[in-house]
Amino acid sequence: MIEDLYIQKFGRSPEVIAQAPGRLEFIGNHTDYNGGPVLGVAVDRRVSVALAARSDRQACFRSASMEGEVCVDIDSFAPLSGNESWANYPLGVLKELISAGMPIPHGFDMLVDSDLPAGAGLSSSAAFELASGYGYCGLYEFELDRADMARVGRRAENNFVGMPCGILDQGVSAFGDVNSLVKIDCEKELFSRLTLPDDVHFWVFNTAKKHSLVDSLYGTRHQECMEAHRRMQAPLPQAQNLAQISTAQLSEHQDLLGDVLYRRALHISGECERVLAVESALGKGDMATVGELLFESHESSRVNFENSIPELDILVDALKESQHVWGARLTGGGFGGAVMAVTNGQFGQADAEKIVAAYQEKFGQAATFFHTTTGPGASQGQLSAT
Numbered sequence: 001m002i003e004d005l006y007i008q009k010f011g012r013s014p015e016v017i018a019q020a021p022g023r024l025e026f027i028g029n030h031t032d033y034n035g036g037p038v039l040g041v042a043v044d045r046r047v048s049v050a051l052a053a054r055s056d057r058q059a060c061f062r063s064a065s066m067e068g069e070v071c072v073d074i075d076s077f078a079p080l081s082g083n084e085s086w087a088n089y090p091l092g093v094l095k096e097l098i099s100a101g102m103p104i105p106h107g108f109d110m111l112v113d114s115d116l117p118a119g120a121g122l123s124s125s126a127a128f129e130l131a132s133g134y135g136y137c138g139l140y141e142f143e144l145d146r147a148d149m150a151r152v153g154r155r156a157e158n159n160f161v162g163m164p165c166g167i168l169d170q171g172v173s174a175f176g177d178v179n180s181l182v183k184i185d186c187e188k189e190l191f192s193r194l195t196l197p198d199d200v201h202f203w204v205f206n207t208a209k210k211h212s213l214v215d216s217l218y219g220t221r222h223q224e225c226m227e228a229h230r231r232m233q234a235p236l237p238q239a240q241n242l243a244q245i246s247t248a249q250l251s252e253h254q255d256l257l258g259d260v261l262y263r264r265a266l267h268i269s270g271e272c273e274r275v276l277a278v279e280s281a282l283g284k285g286d287m288a289t290v291g292e293l294l295f296e297s298h299e300s301s302r303v304n305f306e307n308s309i310p311e312l313d314i315l316v317d318a319l320k321e322s323q324h325v326w327g328a329r330l331t332g333g334g335f336g337g338a339v340m341a342v343t344n345g346q347f348g349q350a351d352a353e354k355i356v357a358a359y360q361e362k363f364g365q366a367a368t369f370f371h372t373t374t375g376p377g378a379s380q381g382q383l384s385a386t
């Protein structure tokens, strides 16, 4: 338990604990920063933090999985680098909350623990941001609603960590719930929940591969989307973002974009259309159609957005051939990470092992997998009574 670990690490009890789940991107790949819709799921694995006040003005961070401590002065801190950079997530959130008016009369000691596999594309970074946000609000008695907490997390990532991400990861970690998908209208920043049909299961197949340029490739895709929108403004001045441009309009003005930008834009408009189609199929309990749309999404990533890698494609291909699988696709930014498979309850351990055997045969190394269900969104936790 994080409280016991806190005592081991800091020699006293925490005053506040908080937790936030990781997320799966169900569908709506790279639509968020383009102002489109996206669907995500909060999983039943999370990042937890525990905090207690210090009498000085230092902020000190320790991790359950690492030795050492990172400390900064709360009145003057800047992004950290090297092996201290993991503390940029809670530091970025601290900076945003101070800007939002949170008073910090004293420093704190924070411990972080997590049962989210790192690098599996489940956005442990957003979970860390949201857990820290709820932790600080508990410690400093500051209130923010869920939507603002998600926005604070995203701004921390954009401004302090330096990733130009959209609101998907933080929004899903904030608004997730059991048996629910979170729908985000990223243009208006509206968050809602859709009920999942019964007997829907999630399996995550982790390639443990991460493209060495993953952060810069994400930035490149972001720029390509902005450029495609800029070029489309000549014929479509009313379109405020790429998500407002349909696949038919793109095809009509393909010559303005050229091959690469056309395919990038086609992925975004296709994903926006698929999100709405998935929502409608879910409403009818039509998981077969949902599954087809998930496979289409992956194919568009592979061909148009080029954010898949062969390791992800092999997993998706094997899942396509497997019984009891509705659909599968890469989840999150891409260029490595994990595949999400959506299955019925009959898909089991033996089926999952066959999928990784196909992977092992091709790549000579293992992919890991786990079953996960939906879980609750970020919150402050209850300290156990002493």
Ligand code: GLA
Pocket: 025, 028, 029, 030, 031, 032, 033, 123, 165, 166, 167, 168, 169, 332, 333, 334
């Ligand atoms: C990452 C980002 C999100 C989103 C996805 C792709 O997870 O953090 O904001 O852009 O990639 O959909």
